[in-house]
Amino acid sequence: xxxxxxxxxxxxxxxxxxxxxxxxxxxxxxxxxxxxxxxxxxxxxxxxxxxxxxxxxxxxxxxxxxxxxxxxxxxxxxxxxxxxxxxxxxxxxxxxxxxxxxxxxxxxxxxxxxxxxxxxxxxxxxxxxxxxxxxxxxxxxxxxxxxxxxxxxxxxxxxxxxxxxxxxxxxxxxxxx
Numbered sequence: 001x002x003x004x005x006x007x008x009x010x011x012x013x014x015x016x017x018x019x020x021x022x023x024x025x026x027x028x029x030x031x032x033x034x035x036x037x038x039x040x041x042x043x044x045x046x047x048x049x050x051x052x053x054x055x056x057x058x059x060x061x062x063x064x065x066x067x068x069x070x071x072x073x074x075x076x077x078x079x080x081x082x083x084x085x086x087x088x089x090x091x092x093x094x095x096x097x098x099x100x101x102x103x104x105x106x107x108x109x110x111x112x113x114x115x116x117x118x119x120x121x122x123x124x125x126x127x128x129x130x131x132x133x134x135x136x137x138x139x140x141x142x143x144x145x146x147x148x149x150x151x152x153x154x155x156x157x158x159x160x161x162x163x164x165x166x167x168x169x170x171x172x173x174x175x176x177x
Contacts, residue, residue, distance in 0.1 A: 003033040037066035082118035104134035122151035
């Protein structure tokens with residue numbers, strides 16, 4: 001069987017929301033044509049959709065190694081790196097002790113990197129705002145909320161961001177008095 005036939009099977013699986021099946025077909029296609037970067041890239045996207053970030057990053061790196069000039073592969077890899085940094089930062093924020101500002105500071109650094117890698121990630125901006133809030137740097141928190149709000153299209157999420165914005169403004173008012 002040809003790699004393109006396997007790709008067609010993978011696409012059918014994706015249309016049926018069977019990402020595990022699609023991954024299996026992509027992996028088989030890679031085995032048949034290991035030098036095709038496009039297959040690894042598509043496989044990476046499917047791994048990412050399946051919340052298998054480590055495998056997605058690995059396949060994206062392989063695609064770039066095979067075709068270092070393809071801009072879409074690099075952009076996809078940057079987004080995956082940003083997600084990985086967010087994942088690390090969220091863990092730091094979730095498991096930190098109340099007075100442990102070191103974890104919040106480390107999370108903020110990771111989230112700043114994530115926001116640079118994926119400037120269109122509202123999620124990175126929201127987490128960045130929360131990390132700044134934990135650090136009591138409410139002005140930076142507000143700026144991150146405004147960035148997230150500019151990127152958001154969902155009315156429900158926008159309403160939550162407005163509430164968070166108000167909370168940070170209140171903190172600023174209380175600390176400046």
